[in-house]
Amino acid sequence: MIFRQLFDQTSGTYSYLLASRAGGEALIIDPVLEKVDRYLTLMRELDLRLVKAVDTHLHADHITGLGALRDHTQCITVMGEQTKADVVSMRLSDGDKLTVEGLSLDVIYTPGHTDDSYSFVLPDRVFTGDTLLIRGTGRTDFQNGDPRQQYDSIFGRLLRLPERTLVYPAHDYKGDTVSTIGEEKAHNPRLQVKSVEEYVELMNNLKLANPKMMDVAVPANMTIGLHQEEVARQGWSVGVTEALVFAGNPEVAFIDLREHAERERYGIIPGSLHVPYPALKDHIAEGGMLHDLARRKGKQLLFYCAYGERSAMAVQAAQDAALRLARHLEGGIAAWTSAGGPIER
The missing domain is CATH 3.60.15.10 (Ribonuclease Z/Hydroxyacylglutathione hydrolase-like)
Incomplete structure (x- = not known):
C-alpha cells in the first residue's frame, strides 16, 4: 500500500x-x-x-x-x-x-x-x-x-x-x-x-x-459544491419534471454514476444503466459503450448520481468528448425521489 x-x-x-x-x-x-x-x-x-x-x-x-x-x-x-x-x-x-x-x-x-x-x-x-x-x-x-x-x-x-x-x-x-x-x-x-x-x-x-x-x-x-447552475447555463441540464417525462422513453438512456452500495441503499431509476463515475472516461471514449449509444445509436444520455455533482462533471466530460446529446439530472436521485419519481430496488 x-x-x-x-x-x-x-x-x-x-x-x-x-x-x-x-x-x-x-x-x-x-x-x-x-x-x-x-x-x-x-x-x-x-x-x-x-x-x-x-x-x-x-x-x-x-x-x-x-x-x-x-x-x-x-x-x-x-x-x-x-x-x-x-x-x-x-x-x-x-x-x-x-x-x-x-x-x-x-x-x-x-x-x-x-x-x-x-x-x-x-x-x-x-x-x-x-x-x-x-x-x-x-x-x-x-x-x-x-x-x-x-x-x-x-x-x-x-x-x-x-x-x-x-x-x-x-x-x-x-x-x-x-x-x-x-x-x-x-x-x-x-x-x-x-x-x-x-x-x-x-x-x-x-x-x-x-x-x-x-x-x-x-x-x-459549507459551500464546496460544484455550481450546477453553470452546467444549466450551457443547456446541459434536465430538471426533474422533464426527466419524469423521459422515463421509459427508448430514445433516452438513464446512466447511474453511483457506486453499488448507494444503489442498494437508495434504489435506482428503473431501466437505468450502471456506469460508476470512476469508469466514465473509458465509456465515453471512442469504442466505449456510452460513446456507441450516443454517436451510433443516437440516444440521449441522461446522467444522474446522488445530488447532481458527479453527473454535472460527467456531462461536461461527455460534451468535451463531442457527445452532444448528453445531459444530466439536476439534483440527482434525491430530487427525483422528492418529486415522487419511480424507484426500483
Missing part, C-alpha cells in the same frame, strides 16, 4: 494519501486548500489518479481542499450524510465502505467533536479525524458538539478496536505523528475517567478560545 502522511504547519492538520499500487486509484483524507498543489505534485510523482477526496468532518480551523481537488482532478468529494456542506458527491453512513481500487475502509460514525464526525478503519489503522487525538480528544463546544456522544464514540467504538491499531488523527500540535489504540487507552489523560459524567464534566470545562480561522473556515467549508 502507498501511504503518505502530510502536514500543514499553519493549522496543525494531517492529511493522508492512500493507494494500493503505483499507477492506481488514490484517495486523500482531510486535505487542506493551501496544500493542494503539493498533493497534485505528489500524485504525479507517484503516478496516482485521485478518485476520492474525503473530509472526516466540517473543519473549523482550515479551509478544506475538497473543492479545489475536485476542480483539478474531477474526483468524487466525500463526507458523512450529516454534513452541512452544500453539495458533496457522495455521503457516507455508519457501516458503509469507503473504497478505491484495492482498498476498502470501514466507515464509523463517531459524533461528538461535531455532529458530522466520521472515522475510517483499515485492518491495521484508523483515521480518527478530531474525535480521538494523540493524548487528547477533539473539543465538543461548537458545531453541535456533544461530550456525551464523543464519549460513546470513543469508548463504545474506537477503543474497541484491537490495541495494536495505529491511530492517525486529523490534527496534532505537539509533533506526534501516530499512536495506537493501546497507547491511548493507557496514556491519554482525557480517557482516564471513570464514567461518562466525569468525561462530560471534563470537556465542558476546557474553556478554550475559538479556532482563529473559525469565522472564515466554517462558511467556506
